Amino acid sequence: MRIRPWHVLIFIIFLTIGSAWIALPGTTLDVGGIKENVTVHEGLDLQGGVQVLLEANPPEGQTVDKDTLNGTRNTIERRVNGLGVSEPLIQTRGDNQIIVELPGIEDPEEAVRVVQQTALLEIIDPQGQFLPEGSLVTTSLGGPESLNPVATPDLGTPANGASPVASPIASPVAEVTTTPTGPVYTTIISGKDIDDAFITTNALGQQVVGFRLKGSAADDFFKFTSENIGRPMSIVLDKQVISSPSINGAISDQGIIEGMSAQEVSNLVIQLKAGALSVPLEVVQSRTVGPTLGADSIDKSLIAGGVGLGIVCLFMIIYYRLPGVLSVIALLIYTTVTFALFKLIPVTLTLAGIAGFILSIGMAVDANILIFARLKEELRTGKSLAPAIEAGFDHAWPSIRDSNISSMITAAILYWFGRYTGASIITGFALTLFVGVAVSMFSAITVTRTFLRLMIGAGIGSHRKWFGVEDLPVAAAPSAAD
């Protein structure tokens, strides 16, 4: 069965209706809840949020291997899930970096803190002393210099403002502001011995961290606590003492950590559940966008898009007349399908991405213009409508193909560039451009051509004037459909 224009038209109609249905905002006309997961993925600059680039900062002498990096990435992912961010982005980059994007998060500073802290919890034997809160200790698992500078209390950046990426390997003492020379305390249990952590309340009704230990560690803890009743134990986080409670009785597998604010409690629970980071991380690049900036921009972009689309349509109709009208319809279909694709793939929409989309609307018309220009020429050579249309397409196709492919090459390179500069803003633009160009090729070839062919069949538009071509001066006036 030959594929006739009518078949293609029906396909196009279904495609358009389907796309329009997807493109409609929210869950309008949701059938069977399918549309729930199909939403516009807004980028950082539209809904606000934070994006950080973390670099592994291993202590002197250690290197970061792929497994460690992936393990760290997974730990971060667990923490981010604990924060309840929708559509986070966590990926490794190169051999020692991790990109974390948290769109729409309400408290970006806290989130970065939760994600980036090493969060190594230890309970140590302070040898009978009540260690003051906030003091730095060296434990059997290492001292403060085994964690990056941020683990130590931040007393200001070094005077010359040098980026700490000038590695601590070179001068650990310069980064750590206080290097305690002191006893090495034995670590009884550490974070990896914790089976589960949760928020609970203590006898005074305050929010505290509850934890449960795993098997053998519970035994060690029991032994330690029963031998030290009445003496203190110190709870240390990232080499900093957070509390030093007395041991009132032997504890085997459950305990609480108190003395922190509610926010700190919930942060620590997230970190304990996810696990400590196996290698210290440092923030080398970050970008936080407040939500107000985004909301404003969306409105403006919508207006700009509407105005742009409107002007282009007007121009096409005025200059190209009947084919212009057809191309406007094709353009509207193009816009709908492309937008639906953005929702489906999904493509994260950023301001630049919207700009790319609007740009591609202008470029989508390009293919149509090429075809019409050829069409006019073919008509002027005296061909009748049907052969002129076919000839027009055949001649225009190489140009369309070659020029759009070069745009796609550029988009691909842009995508690569964006990936490696950790900017979803750029990758978003590249993707919208790529998808836009691809769909516009399809739209011109399929949609516009089908419309034109159908026009012939229906006998409409048989007058050359409708195509902006003067009637032939000679008696051989072409008939409608040859």
Place this chain on the structure above:
Amino acid sequence: MEHLASRRKLWYTISLIAIVPGVLSLIFFGLKLGIDFTGGTLWELQFNQSVQSEQIKEVLARGGFDDSVVQLSSDKGLDNNVAIIRIKELKESSDQKKAIEADFTSSIGPFTELQISTVGSSVGNEIRNRAILAVFIASIGILLYIAYAFRNTQNPVLYGLCALAAMLHDVLLVLGVFSILGEVADVEIDALFVTAILTVIGFSVHDTIVVFDRIRENLARKAAPEFEEVVNYSLAQTIVRSVNTSITVVFTLLALYLFGGESTKYFVLALLIGVVSGTYSSIFNASQLLVSWENGEIQRFFRRSGGSSGTRSVATSR
């Protein structure tokens, strides 16, 4: 209209005039690099009242940043209530940042943080290198693709080179304009600008290919005896279409520039300049260069000797 290629000396001159100021600015002033390339922190705060840069700078100095650049802008009906701060690296969620924020609130007033971007200096270098690499790869990639697409002409690489030269013209023009803007209006280059440049490259070539395509077709049909005439003829045929394509893109970009969000204004401006320039260069540069080469003018220009003219036979496609 019929002798576009014949007047090529005129077009070369116009192009040079357009580019020279920009290039001079590039040489003497360079580009104003944003934190994406230099590293540092860009911090945008919106206060509920008017502020003065001295106030902001004082707070920053107390917080440990003696060296700060503060720009003021206005938003939401107030005058000078948005501070755009550029300082050396300030870590997000650090105690230092909290201290400075508290200082702002107590000494000036409440504010909303519109955005903060921090780039470590090593990352900045990395971005810069990637940007240069990306532009380089894009150019080579396109050169190869054009050479491939035009493989059945006598000199496919020539087409690629001429397209590349036209593209270079466009990129230089945009860079030049932004160098001047950087000097005069403190407009910075960021990673998004690189995106604009790459897009301009793509679009410039897009347009050039369509023109070349017509030339190739007319060569095959032997539309005219002389190469130069074939190009003239092709240009006359395509100029209307070329301009129309660009007009539609310019419309959409103009809409974006006038009605779109603030943060992409300069991005869109770069695209606008690039697109207009791209259309101009496809018609008035790329094609003319083809003719110049075929007529041996370029070889003569480089040889600077009256000697062998080195003219080749008129290009015909196989």
